[in-house]
Amino acid sequence: MTATSPFPLIETDRLLLAPLADSDSEEVLALFSDSRVLEFYDMDVFTRKEEALAWIQKHRMRFDVGDGIRWAIRYKGQRPLLGTCGFNNLAGQGHSGEIGYEISPANWGNGVATEAVRAIIDWAFLNGFNHPLRRIVARIMLGNEASARLLKKVGFQDEGIMKRAGHWKGASHDLRIFTLPSNGGNGGAQPVNC
Numbered sequence: 001m002t003a004t005s006p007f008p009l010i011e012t013d014r015l016l017l018a019p020l021a022d023s024d025s026e027e028v029l030a031l032f033s034d035s036r037v038l039e040f041y042d043m044d045v046f047t048r049k050e051e052a053l054a055w056i057q058k059h060r061m062r063f064d065v066g067d068g069i070r071w072a073i074r075y076k077g078q079r080p081l082l083g084t085c086g087f088n089n090l091a092g093q094g095h096s097g098e099i100g101y102e103i104s105p106a107n108w109g110n111g112v113a114t115e116a117v118r119a120i121i122d123w124a125f126l127n128g129f130n131h132p133l134r135r136i137v138a139r140i141m142l143g144n145e146a147s148a149r150l151l152k153k154v155g156f157q158d159e160g161i162m163k164r165a166g167h168w169k170g171a172s173h174d175l176r177i178f179t180l181p182s183n184g185g186n187g188g189a190q191p192v193n194c
């Protein structure tokens with residue numbers, strides 16, 4: 001698959017979602033050096049700006065090869081980075097993707113994630129990577145109540161628990177899977193090639 005180009009800018013009532021730039025590395029470092037943000041992630045806290053830069057560049061490369069997309073989230077006309085969101089793990093020839101997001105703790109509880117996530121879901125079901133996604137998946141660690149509540153609020157269905165599906169930070173973790181099929185199309189069914 002190739003990239004959807006150019007990188008889609010998304011505006012909501014309050015927010016502008018735009019590509020992450022290398023110049024965001026200080027703010028990405030601040031985001032991912034906060035253990036509250038990474039409590040439920042398969043990532044260790046960042047301690048160096050180079051780690052933040054590598055993370056930004058990894059996501060840019062995923063976009064360039066059509067394998068994912070990550071937006072920087074900001075209030076319109078304002079510089080501070082509120083967080084990031086996007087899609088990874090495109091599957092089924094890009095008809096299914098996994099959503100991810102994180103907001104800096106100073107901005108939690110202000111509806112930023114809800115607004116950003118709703119906007120990227122709309123983008124994914126309308127446009128997507130060369131064609132609209134038909135299904136969005138989220139996998140979250142048990143105990144991540146904020147994320148579970150956000151997903152249910154924007155319409156995801158709780159599909160249950162995958163036992164020991166995650167392996168990081170020296171332990172196995174049960175993951176809860178949520179899915180959101182698009183309303184249009186055939187709900188994620190793929191043409192069968194036989």
Ligand SMILES: CC(C)(COP(=O)(O)OP(=O)(O)OC[C@H]1O[C@@H](n2cnc3c(N)ncnc32)[C@H](O)[C@@H]1OP(=O)(O)O)[C@@H](O)C(=O)NCCC(=O)NCCS
Binds near residue numbers: 038109111140
């Ligand atoms: C999950 C996260 C993105 C939510 O961001 P946010 O901007 O605070 O979310 P919103 O303000 O849009 O709130 C969304 C819903 O979650 C609820 N919520 C927020 N924090 C909560 C918490 N600590 N516990 C329970 N519910 C919570 C809100 O009340 C809201 O639901 P409601 O409108 O029904 O009351 C944020 O907590 C975060 O960045 N967490 C760390 C990173 C992470 O775990 N990402 C997800 C990985 S799967």
